[in-house]
Amino acid sequence: MYFALKRTGAALITLFLVSVFSFLAFSVIRGDPASLMLGTNATEEQLATFREELGLNRSIPVRYLEWLGNFLSGNLGNSLRFRSEAISVLIIERLPISFFLALLSLFFIVVIAVPVSLFSVRRENSLIDRIVNIGTATGISVPHFFLGVLFIWIFGISLRLFTAGVYVGYRSLCFPALAIAVPNAAILTKFLRSWLFKEQRSDYVRTARSKGASPSFALRRHALRNALIPSITVLGMIVAEVFSGSIVIEQVFAIPGIGRLLIAAITSRDYPLIQTLVVYIAFVVVIANTLVDIAIQVIDPRIRLEKEVRE
Numbered sequence: 001m002y003f004a005l006k007r008t009g010a011a012l013i014t015l016f017l018v019s020v021f022s023f024l025a026f027s028v029i030r031g032d033p034a035s036l037m038l039g040t041n042a043t044e045e046q047l048a049t050f051r052e053e054l055g056l057n058r059s060i061p062v063r064y065l066e067w068l069g070n071f072l073s074g075n076l077g078n079s080l081r082f083r084s085e086a087i088s089v090l091i092i093e094r095l096p097i098s099f100f101l102a103l104l105s106l107f108f109i110v111v112i113a114v115p116v117s118l119f120s121v122r123r124e125n126s127l128i129d130r131i132v133n134i135g136t137a138t139g140i141s142v143p144h145f146f147l148g149v150l151f152i153w154i155f156g157i158s159l160r161l162f163t164a165g166v167y168v169g170y171r172s173l174c175f176p177a178l179a180i181a182v183p184n185a186a187i188l189t190k191f192l193r194s195w196l197f198k199e200q201r202s203d204y205v206r207t208a209r210s211k212g213a214s215p216s217f218a219l220r221r222h223a224l225r226n227a228l229i230p231s232i233t234v235l236g237m238i239v240a241e242v243f244s245g246s247i248v249i250e251q252v253f254a255i256p257g258i259g260r261l262l263i264a265a266i267t268s269r270d271y272p273l274i275q276t277l278v279v280y281i282a283f284v285v286v287i288a289n290t291l292v293d294i295a296i297q298v299i300d301p302r303i304r305l306e307k308e309v310r311e
Contacts, residue, residue: 004294011290018282019071023064026271067275076276081268087276090261098246098257101173101180105242108181109235113188118219120189121196132189139186144245147179148252165254176253180245184238191234195227202226229296236292240285 051057058066070077076087120132155175156164162172199205200223208218247259254260258277265273 004297007290007293011286014286015279015283018286019068019279020064022275022278022282023067024060026275027060027063071276071279077272079265079270079273081265081270081273087273090273091258091276091280094257094261097170097173097255098243098250098259100170101177101246101250101255101257102239102242104173104177105180105184105246106235106239108177109185109188109238109242112181112185113192114224116185117189117192117196118224120193121200122216122219124197132193136186136190136193139183140190142183144179144183145248145252147182148176148249151175151179152253167253167255172253172255176246176249176255179249179252180242184241184245188231188234188238192227192231195230196223199223199227232292232296236289239288239292243281243284 048057074088076091079085079087079090082090116132120129123129152164152175155161162175166172196219200219202223205218205222208222209215213221246257247262249255250257250259251263258280262274262277262281264270265277
């Protein structure tokens with residue numbers, strides 16, 4: 001309980017610092033949102049009135065406290081580009097799409113990484129093991145957007161399994177999720193393989209084998225369970241990579257999610273919307289890593305004991 005409270009407090013401090021730095025960054029960046037929205041033909045009186053409306057004439061600390069209070073209360077204000085809609089409405093409309101894309105990507109990552117790792121370890125030093133090793137190195141090196149373009153060319157244009165550049169619902173998220181999942185699955189596979197190789201040489205695995213357990217059963221039932229514990233840490237970092245990768249992939253596949261909204265906000269210098277989305281992405285990453293740390297403490301009592309001894 002103490003560790004969970006400590007990690008939660010650290011997460012809140014991190015989110016607070018992210019909000020401060022993001023607000024300061026967009027407050028001192030060059031460019032006048034009033035001029036951007038009203039255009040070059042606007043008069044000085046119109047610009048002054050609009051800056052007053054946006055609160056740009058107040059000091060940065062006052063504006064930050066006002067923004068933070070509105071953010072915590074759910075009043076995120078209006079977008080400069082989509083002035084007819086509130087920022088909260090824009091995010092709520094696109095959040096389910098990005099959330100489902102992330103979940104589908106994580107599902108593909110686990111479904112690919114765990115069986116491939118087990119299959120490779122069972123055939124150590126064989127041709128299959130070498131192919132898996134080369135495949136993981138290649139998968140780690142390939143960027144998400146390149147895979148996305150490759151999938152569009154092969155499965156969209158050549159095989160016509162989906163309509164390239166058109167979003168027709170959640171069924172359109174399969175190939176984008178695969179484009180995000182393949183490099184991350186390669187990372188998890190490489191990490192999990194190394195731990196499985198180590199665990200299968202442990203005494204408890206040899207004991208299970210001596211009691212009649214088959215190599216496959218001992219690997220799945222005993223070695224895999226212990227190898228998954230350190231792999232959860234990598235999975236927490238992969239969550240951050242999934243959300244950052246989805247920003248580009250949504251643009252490549254024309255998916256109307258949070259990532260594409262962020263790109264649109266950046267290109268139009270919609271600072272209020274960018275600030276909100278940056279804090280949202282930071283919130284997801286920090287919460288994911290916090291939950292991973294707490295889960296590891298709960299799953300493996302040895303880590304709790306080691307920390308208690310050090311403290």
